[in-house]
Amino acid sequence: MDIDALRSAHPDHWSKATAIRALTLDAVAAANSGHSGMPMGMADVATVLFEKHMKFDASQPTWFDRDRFILSAGHGSMLIYSLLHLTGYEQFPIEELKNFRQWGARTAGHPENFLAQGIETTTGPLGQGIANSVGFAMAEEMLRAQFGKKLVDHYTYVIAGDGCLMEGVSEEAISLAGRHQLSKLIVFWDNNNITIDGKVELSSSTDQVARFKANNWHVQEIDGHDPEAIDAAITAAKKAGKPSMIACKTHIALGHAAQDTSKGHGALTDAGQLEAAKAAYGWNHGAFEIPADVKSAWEEIGRRGSEERFAWEGRLGALSERKQEEFQRRVAGDAPKKLASVVRALKKQASETLPKVATRKASEMALEVINPVMPETVGGSADLTGSNNTKTGDLGIFDTDNRKGRFVHWGIREHGMASAMNGMALHGGVKPYSGTFFCFTDYARPAMRLSALMQIAPVYVMTHDSIGLGEDGPTHQPVEHLAMCRATPNTLVFRPADVVETAEAWEIALSQKGNPSVLSLTRQGLPTVRTEHKSKNMVAQGAYVLAEAEGKRQAILMATGSEVAIAMEAKKLLEAEGIGTRVVSMPCWELFEEQDEKIRKRVLPAGPVRVAVEAGVRQGWDKWLLGERGREAKAGFVGMSSFGASAPAEELYEKFGITAEAVAEKVKSLL
Ligand SMILES: Cc1ncc(C[n+]2csc(CCOP(=O)(O)OP(=O)(O)O)c2C)c(N)n1
C-alpha cells in the first residue's frame, strides 16, 4: 500500500483518519492488549462517514433523531472510542483512552452501551451488531410512519467485519432487512480478507457481494481507503431505496509491519514497529497527542449536527403539549397509566369467570387489552404466530407498504428475531415482544444474554414450556431452560399459573426499562387458581401464599405455572389426611429475591417440610427448598431429571411422576 500517495492525495482527510490510527496504536500499547488492525483499516471509512454523513451532535449524544452508528466488529472498539473522543463527547476525554480496557473505564475491551453515551449497542459477540441494526432500522421505519419525518428520519450505519458476516445470525439479519427493504440501513463490510486464524479463504469461499444481492440488497464495491469513493458510495447508498452494503476493500493494520496479516488483527504493541508505522504516516507526535488543528477539525465535525438538532427541537416544541408528552413518554420508555387499569379489569373478570385456558392464551387475552393502550408495543413470532398467541386484533402487519404495522413475521429466525428486538429496544420509542417455543430459547440465547447485559427490556414470549406440550416430544420439550434463564443475571423469568398471574406478569414486563423478561407459558389449558380478585399485583412479590394450610401447617408446597394446579390438588389430598399444607406460587424468583427478608420468611417460614413441583430440572430450587441458610427445612423435589418423551401430555405427567399423588407422597415421606 502506497501510504505516501494516500497522504498526499487527501492531506486533510489523512490527518483526521490518522488520528484514529495513532490513538488506536497508543491505547492498545498502553493496555498491552486489544485489537489494533481493524480501526487502522477502517479509519478512512469512519472518518468520511462522520465528517460528511453522520447526523449527530456530540454535545447531545441522546438526541433522538440522530443517526445510529453500530460497530458490529466490536473488537475494533478503539475505532469508536477514538471517534467519540475526537468529536468531543464529554464522556470521552483523552484520559478514558489512556485507560483503555482498565477497571472503571468507559473504554471497555468491547463497546458497552450501558457504560457511555454514544455507544448504541454492546458488541463483541460477532454478528450481533449487524443483527441489532435490523431492529434499529425497523424501529425507525415504524416511528417515522407514526410520528412523521419531522420527528423521525435517520439512518443506521454499521461496520461489520468478515467475522460478523460469517456468523449465522448475519444471514437471518440480512434476509430480514432485504425482505423489509430497510432503505435507511447502510452496512460497511470491512473487506480485509483477514480473521484471527489467517486469510478468510481458510474457512470461507462465500461471494459476499452476490450473497447480499441475493437477499435483495443494494451493493457497491469500493476501495476503503479512498475518501472520494467512500463519500460517493454513501451518497448512492442513501438513495438506493433498499438496505445497502458497501464492500470496502481495506488493509488491516494499514501502514504497520503487520499489515494484511492475521497478526495485525490483535494487539500491536512492539514499540519500534509502532514508531515506524507513525513515521510512515508522517505522524510525529507523542503518545495520545493530537495536534490542535486536527483536534479542532474533528470537534467541528462533532458540532456539525447542532443546527439540525436545534431545528428538530423546534419542530418538537411546536407540537401540542399532549403530542409532545406522548412523544417524550415513548422516547423515555415509560408505560402509560392505563396499563395498570386494563390489567386490573382483566384480572377481575378472570377471577369471576374462572376460565380454564393455557397461559399462552391468557397472554393473548392480556395483550388484547394492553396493545390498544400501548401504541409502542411491537409484537412478533418466529413463524409460530398461532402457537405463541402474540398477535392481537389491532396490530396490523409490519410490511413495506404498512410501516405502521406493529406485528412482525420474523420467519424462522429466532436468533435474528431476538437480536433485532434488542436493536428495537436500544433504539427506543418501541417496546418489542416476540415469541417462539421455549425450547428454542437455545436458538435465541446469544441475543437474550445480551438483552440482560445491555440492561434493556424486550419481552420474550416463550410458549410450550414443558412436557405439557405433549406429542411433539423431547426435541420440543424444555427441561433445562428455566434453570438457564434464571441463571442469567438481570433477567426476569415469569412462569405464571393462570390468567390472573399472566396478566400481572405482563404488567411488570412492560413496565421494565432495564431488565428483559421471559414469559414461560403453557400450551395446555390450566384452571384459574386466583379465584379471589385482588387489585394488588401479586406476581410483583415474586412468590406469595396462594392457599393457606387449614390445619396445623406441616408442609409448604412450592410451584410455578402449570404445576401450581397440581400443588393445589396435592394440598387437598394432604389436608384430607390432616396434614396442614400451604401452597406458595412462585411465578418470578428474581422478584422474590428482591423482597425484604421479612416477606421472604413470611412466605417461606422455617419448620414445615417443603416440596417443590415444577416440570423442569431441580437446578436452582435448592435455595428455596433448603432455605436460604441451606438447612431450614426437610425438602423434596418433584420434576424432571431427564428429557421428556412424545405422548399425550396427561400421560407424560403420569409417566414422569409429576402428579398430585406423587407430591403428597413426597411430603408424607419427609414428615
Ligand atoms: C461469536 C464470536 N466468536 C468468536 C469471537 C472471537 N473473535 C473476535 S474477532 C475474531 C475474528 C474476526 O475476524 P474479522 O471480523 O474479519 O475481524 P478482523 O480480523 O478483520 O479485525 C474472532 C474469531 C467473537 N468475538 N465472537
Ligand SMILES: [Mg+2]
Ligand atoms: Mg477481517
